Amino acid sequence: MSRLVRICVKHWATALPVLAVVLLVFAWGRSLPGPVVALLACFLAGAVLAAVHHAEVVAHRVGEPFGSLVLAVAVTIIEVALIVTLMADGGDKSSSLARDTVFAAVMITCNGIVGVSLLVGSLKRKVAVFNAEGTGAAFATVATLAGLSLALPTFTTSTPGPEFTPTQLIFAAVAAVVLYGLFVMTQTWRHRDYFLPVTTQGKVIDGEEHADPPSRRVSRISLGLLAISLVAVVGLAKGVSPTIESGVEAAGMPAAVVGVVIALLVLLPESIAAVRAARRDRVQTSLNLALGSAVASIGLTIPAVAIASIWMNGPLLLGLGATHMVLLTLTVAVGTLTIVPGRATPLQGGVHLSLFAAYLVLAVNP
Template identity: 75%
Template sequence: MIDRIRAGVTRWTVTVPLLALVTLALTWGRSLPGAVVAVVAAFLAGAVLAAVHHAEVIAHRVGEPFGSLVLAVAVTIIEVALIVTLMAGAPVKNATLARDTVFAAVMITCNGILGLSILLAALRHRVAVFNAEGTGAAFATIATLATLSLVLPTFTTSTPGPQFNTAQLTYAAVASLGLYGLFVATQTLRHRDYFLQVTAEGELLDEDDHGELPSSREALTSLGLLGVALVAVVGLAKVVSPTIESAVADAGLPASVVGVVIALLVLLPETIAALRAAVGNRVQTSLNLALGSALASIGLTVPAVAVASVWLSGPLVLGLGPTHMVLLALTVAIGTLTVIPRRATPLQGAVHLSVLAAYLVLAVSP
């Protein structure tokens, strides 16, 4: 029975990305009726789930924390491609899209995924135990990158509005990419043990007890299919983006809600993988996924939109407003207090989720 289920999952995760790619070829650049948009959205969702499956196969093969890194980077590539594609299509209209999407990703990962992971693990195992060295390093890097890229533009004076001038944007892009690269080196090479699961007594658990490892051939196949799924997701998201923007406008919601929708969409694979790990009492894997996604979102998106701004005709607005700066400061403060004790109760999870809820309410009703 298990072999049959596994074979069914394998066939599904191979077929759906290929069909999604065919759907993309048939619908690209066309005005679509509502029924066709629904079909495209279904294939988009299927491609996202297929992508997370293949990312998990690769992650299982290479182990932690490399596995979390694979999924984080894969998901962020989707986000970056979506942002650049949408901004290229309407540079003036989408001037704040990069800021809105990156900030939404930070709020969703650092409060939503992290909060849910802690809450589930603590409810199931009394407390959620994790490695404070690695988690703290990730959180500190997120706070630094978010401040440099999203807060400082609000206070600079060289360019009118919450924007960087060329020199400032170049620095932000280089700093984001450099710090992210240094974090990845720290996570995977020099201090890999800081990002491994620990026991309640503080002992490292550097072992893989989640079944037989995929073969090299299976991992390479998943790597290729992951690429196909990512191309399909990016393309299909571009196809349905006019419908999303129209729906947001028709509902009378702020344009920034589009960024929230994109972030929720691309972070769905991360959320699923993180919650699975939390239920299995692998809290550090959950936190690696959550915080790694936030880091990748800033560290890769800011350099990408900085390069794209060379040919984009519209402005690039990165600076946050006062409300969002307060939420970011609150997230950094409570995140620091959550990380320091090396363990968390359901209360800490609920506190993070309440901040996410406040962000969503204010996004809809600023």
């Protein structure tokens, strides 16, 4: 038994996803008591950490910016699966879940992850340096997608309330897919050099300097374990979501808090990876992770829920309220001013984190 424990500790990134999937099989579709939910939550956190580990192995093999893209798409698959699953089970009360989760993802990435990354990078080396051209392109894509998908529905007049007509929803979904495709092409092919890390001295880094990339075999194993980890995260998050919803309701907090919790869960791998990159003077990698996740979150989630709305009953509310519209406007304005110089001090990191803190406070106490 002790030998088995030692093996599991040594190979935790392999053992945890497998154990999490086994636990998921036994817990799926059952009413779970509190201790079992707590166990699920522990394995959920472990599966998230395993996903980060294996995503970083794959990222090291393929290099930047492909590595950031791998993790961003993986995390977004988790988010889309959770949103669609919960919307299918929730009926009318989940009509705003997609909006709440996507907006939470935008605020977490553009203010939370960006703010922490800039703060860590600038405190360690006085100034955080990044490529303004690539970061600006990514941020412009986020702002456009958020405006078309989350702000515009509030002002359309064809239907009452903050929702699109079917024609408008189709346009928003197609526009999201097209913009996401253009972003991926720009990041990985046409202008890949815009998204490569830049050191404080202005040196462009194409690949890691101090570590050989993993072998093809190791990378393939990590890619498979990454997929297993993501399945475990989606399934376990689905298992603990009723407890989250009950806790939010019992605490008297708005239903939108559920979307915040989901976004925090699925973006935990991005947050950890971004902070690690910033500590290694790879702030551009951190921003690739943050903004790439924001682009993927909107660009893939909106088309997915648009398709899912065909067979789901009830409205699909996408438009933001006045408070969130102000926060989105401030985020776009502040983000633009942060990105244009290509250099940031701890002040810029603190400004973004203050906006993220304001979002969290207003989510709980609107």
